[in-house]
Amino acid sequence: MVGFENSKISGCDSTTVINLDQGNPTAFQEYWTKMKERCLVVIPVWELMSYFSDMSNVCWFLQQDLAEAIKALHREIGNASTEERYIVVGTGSSQLCQAALFALSSLSEAKPLSIVAAVPYYSTYEEQVSFVQSQLYKWEGEARTFNKPGPYIEMVTSPNNPDGTIREPVVNRGGKVIYDLAYYWPHYTPITRRQDHDLMLFTFSKIAGHAGSRIGWALVKDIEVAKKMVQYITINSIGVSKESQIRATAILNELTKTCRIKSESFFEYAYEKMKSRWERLRWVVDKTGDTFTLPNYPQAFCNFFGKNTSTFPAFAWLGCKEENDLESLLKEKNVLTRGGDQCGSDKKYVRVNMLGLDNDFEEFLHRLLTIRIPKLL
Numbered sequence: 001m002v003g004f005e006n007s008k009i010s011g012c013d014s015t016t017v018i019n020l021d022q023g024n025p026t027a028f029q030e031y032w033t034k035m036k037e038r039c040l041v042v043i044p045v046w047e048l049m050s051y052f053s054d055m056s057n058v059c060w061f062l063q064q065d066l067a068e069a070i071k072a073l074h075r076e077i078g079n080a081s082t083e084e085r086y087i088v089v090g091t092g093s094s095q096l097c098q099a100a101l102f103a104l105s106s107l108s109e110a111k112p113l114s115i116v117a118a119v120p121y122y123s124t125y126e127e128q129v130s131f132v133q134s135q136l137y138k139w140e141g142e143a144r145t146f147n148k149p150g151p152y153i154e155m156v157t158s159p160n161n162p163d164g165t166i167r168e169p170v171v172n173r174g175g176k177v178i179y180d181l182a183y184y185w186p187h188y189t190p191i192t193r194r195q196d197h198d199l200m201l202f203t204f205s206k207i208a209g210h211a212g213s214r215i216g217w218a219l220v221k222d223i224e225v226a227k228k229m230v231q232y233i234t235i236n237s238i239g240v241s242k243e244s245q246i247r248a249t250a251i252l253n254e255l256t257k258t259c260r261i262k263s264e265s266f267f268e269y270a271y272e273k274m275k276s277r278w279e280r281l282r283w284v285v286d287k288t289g290d291t292f293t294l295p296n297y298p299q300a301f302c303n304f305f306g307k308n309t310s311t312f313p314a315f316a317w318l319g320c321k322e323e324n325d326l327e328s329l330l331k332e333k334n335v336l337t338r339g340g341d342q343c344g345s346d347k348k349y350v351r352v353n354m355l356g357l358d359n360d361f362e363e364f365l366h367r368l369l370t371i372r373i374p375k376l377l
């Protein structure tokens with residue numbers, strides 16, 4: 001371990017609110033600041049004025065260069081098959097998740113379709129499913145105890161948000177599965193196989209931190225599903241920003257071009273960054289005795305790095321040993337996190353964003369060291 005005993009965990013004004021609730025991925029800004037000139041995008045004002053990109057493509061608003069950049073990066077990293085699949089681009093994978101729910105449920109004979117996910121799940125799924133009060137689908141929560149007959153959709157997030165575990169479907173009764181692979185990249189988890197499912201979602205937000213561009217993509221096997229997803233996005237936003245697609249293309253191409261050059265590779269940099277943050281967090285949790293818990297992750301051979309690596313999730317699933325409301329305890333220290341109950345789990349857990357700014361992360365560690373959990377009678 002890297003001598004944490006000697007490393008300083010700095011403190012700042014304890015009244016400053018540290019927001020680690022949302023998964024805002026600003027941790028990698030330093031890398032991109034150094035890359036300043038390398039993927040600068042200049043767009044003349046008279047370009048990109050049309051709604052349309054390629055009317056011969058099922059996804060008519062997808063820029064061909066972005067499709068090529070997506071395929072090239074997946075090929076190089078080895079994390080997903082793109083062959084014999086349609087690429088559907090979306091305004092973030094949030095839009096694509098809703099498009100996929102629409103597509104799969106509108107193509108199903110029985111409605112409303114049950115939507116489930118194993119606890120703890122990404123809290124936004126529940127919001128996305130319930131918010132619109134659709135007649136097409138209905139949120140049914142915990143997948144492990146789901147026993148309603150009939151068709152269903154299971155959301156499988158791997159590595160999982162919020163607890164970083166590697167996941168497979170749990171219902172296994174012939175329903176549809178949406179694989180959300182937002183974090184299946186080598187700096188978060190070992191790449192052990194090329195994912196090859198019917199419907200896979202990826203987001204530009206979490207690969208290298210460009211959430212503001214609002215780009216995501218789906219890899220879809222079935223043309224009818226792809227067409228329905230495109231129909232949803234057409235009605236919802238008449239396509240996806242071309243400026244964003246062009247910026248994403250430049251950045252994805254840079255990731256691919258440099259990924260094998262150790263001194264320049266984003267993935268090498270981000271792996272070290274995530275590893276260091278996790279080591280520091282584990283050190284602090286250790287220092288607090290048996291106050292807090294963190295999941296442990298097995299090592300595995302990463303095909304991309306060519307060595308054994310561990311999982312360093314984008315979120316920490318922090319627990320406390322007593323049956324306390326950990327979100328409230330942290331809030332008293334002006335640290336905002338997402339309570340485990342929002343993820344279908346327990347209030348003694350919180351989801352902590354591990355992708356925030358350096359200063360916020362350091363300050364979070366500092367405050368964690370000062371927390372005492374009251375003993376319940």
Ligand SMILES: Cc1ncc(COP(=O)(O)O)c(C=O)c1O
Nearest residue numbers: 023092093094161182203205216
């Ligand atoms: C598992 C998962 N899926 C999807 C998203 C949404 O990503 P996007 O920014 O592309 O909408 C997130 C964002 O935190 C996420 O954690």
